Amino acid sequence: MKISTKGRYGLKAMIDIAVYATENQTSLKNIALRQDISEAYLEQLIASLKKAGLVKSTRGAKGGYVLALPPEEIKIGTVLRVLEGSLSPVDCQKNGCHENCDCCVSKTVWSRLEESLNDAADAITLQELAQDYIKVNNIQR
Amino acid sequence: MKISTKGRYGLKAMIDIAVYATENQTSLKNIALRQDISEAYLEQLIASLKKAGLVKSTRGAKGGYVLALPPEEIKIGTVLRVLEGSLSPVDCQKNGCHENCDCCVSKTVWSRLEESLNDAADAITLQELAQDYIKVNNIQR
DNA sequence: TTAATTCCAACTAAATTAGTTGGAATTAAA
DNA sequence: TTTAATTCCAACTAATTTAGTTGGAATTAA
Secondary structure (H helix, E strand, O other), rough: HHHHHHHHHHHHHHHHHHHHHOOOEEEEHHHHHHOOOOHHHHHHHHHHHHOOOEEEEEEEOOOOOOOOOOOOHHHHHHHHHHHOOOOOOOOOOOOOOOOOOOOOOOOOOOHHHHHHHHHHHHEEHHHHHHHHHHHHHOOOE | OOOHHHHHHHHHHHHHHHHHHHOOOOHHHHHHHOOOHHHHHHHHHHHHHEEEEOEEEEOOOEEEEEOOOOOHHOEEHHHHHHHHOOOOOOOOOOOOOOOHHHHHHHHHHHHHHHHHHHHHHHHOEEEHHHHHHHHHHOOOO
């Protein structure tokens, strides 16, 4: 029941973009350096975030990434669902799913857990985390 | 962010024991058969449940398992924490943990997620799931 | 034209999860 | 007192997923 590096690194990257790409876009390279993440790996994660419409890119020299929305409109739940696939604690889309499959009697458990995770994550915005980051790391703007 | 087979199978086994080990204990073999789980694998999971004091065993012929507590006193959160290690979405016990590690600025996210998971899972008892199981599977007693 | 960048697909390595094997110890019942 | 059914234990292997790498094409500012 762990968030993988996709979720962890991807969220860090979103915070980084929120903090550093205010005037200008910021490059993958710089995000990776500041956040201490493998550049090539992070590239994959940012690709998902882009596909999901959370960040925008410009290509070529001086290119980079910016948030596609104001940070107060980006819920952490949205970010994590994009990166992790979903926050559902089980996959049960079998069409032959009957009453004794893993998910069925315990379905009430999994759906309540998922709902509570979604609610908790959707109650936090990127704005809040970016502000914490600025404070904690004493960033001048 | 998935519950593994440990959590899924282990919870099924707990429900099975709650349902079938009322008068007599029920054997690993029968639990595994009814729940369609590898017997040898389930053995490992039940060992954790036993170690955690959730089930009791008797050895030898006609031996088997029973719940160590009444099912209304067993929270699903307890069962899942035993089987999955914890419901925390991250491991961050590094002692050199500083402000830019994966967990720190996002710490508020992970701790809120963990809390909401624990609360949701602790609000459900084994009793409830066992009753659902009996109903859904039309079990005569 | 060059250097810096995003974008893309396929590959490899590492770690975790899932499951197996073999056998010792215990106990009820024939 | 033997046998069969069972729990208990430790180590091994297989499968899957996660994490990360590689190589290069396309784009663009300077």
